[in-house]
Amino acid sequence: MVFKRRDRRSIWQILQETVYPRGGWARAASYISHRVRRLPDPPARIARGIAAGIFVSFSPFFGLHLPLAAIVALVLRGNMLAALLSTFIGNPLTFPLIAAISLQSGELIMGAETPVPLPQVLGAFSRAAGQLWEDLGALVTGGPTHWDQLAIFFEGVFLPYLVGGLVPGVVFGLLAYFLSHPVIAAYQKRRARALYGVPSKRQVKAVAPGRIR
Known part of the structure; x- marks a missing residue:
């Protein structure tokens, strides 16, 4: 295959690059931005896709x-x-900021009496995931379940995070749409001129009747 990787990555390398991409986050962001701009679709559709991902x-x-x-x-x-x-x-890198905005917004909207400290959020999700697997396994083996612990997590962390994430998700999604749409449209026009020789408005005006000397 033409696009097959020469060096096969191990599971550990894949996980490591998920946390810290090869070449750093700046290079990864630049690559993704380049890929998004070159997508063969109208600017509005691409911008809506960007908004969806950010939301x-x-x-x-x-x-x-x-x-x-x-x-x-x-x-x-x-x-x-x-x-x-x-x-x-x-x-x-952005998770602490996103979690803080979403969780604190949700606690404010829902009027939480005991807000969850941000450093404890990741641990709460990790423990809840482990508890969920244990409870699902207990349903098969007939062991004891602890759904009450998951209920506490749902009410104290998950639900406020979910509710609070809707507001900044919509705001930043709309912001991304209106910022990315003109950028992508301009890029596609420049690329079309470079590939197919489509003249720009400035070039058309330069050779318009009455301007030729």
Whole structure:
């Protein structure tokens, strides 16, 4: 195959590059931006896809951001690949900020009496995931379950995060749409002129009747 990798990555390398991409986050961001701009789709569809990916990044459904972004992009009639690439906004570097904005917004909206300290959020999600697997396994083996612990997590962390993430998700999604649409449109016009020799408005005016000397 032409595009097959020469060096096969191990599971550890894949996990390591998920946390810290090869070449750094700046290079990864530049690559994703380049890929999004070159997508063969109208600017509006690409921009809607970007908005979908960013919106989903503010949700607490960790591990499901990619399929959720694809679903939201499908509903919005946006570019699905742009949505998948845009979930990159939710990465280990931005997670603390996204979690703080979403969780604190949700606690404010819901009037939480005992807000959860931000450093404890990641641990709460990790423990809840482990508890969920244990309870599901207990349903098969007949062992004891502890759904009450998951209920506490749902009410104290997950639900405020979910509710609070809707507001900044919509705000930043709309902001991304209105900022990316003109940038992508301008890029596609420049690329079309470079590839197919389509003259720009300035070039057309320069050779218009009465301007030729």
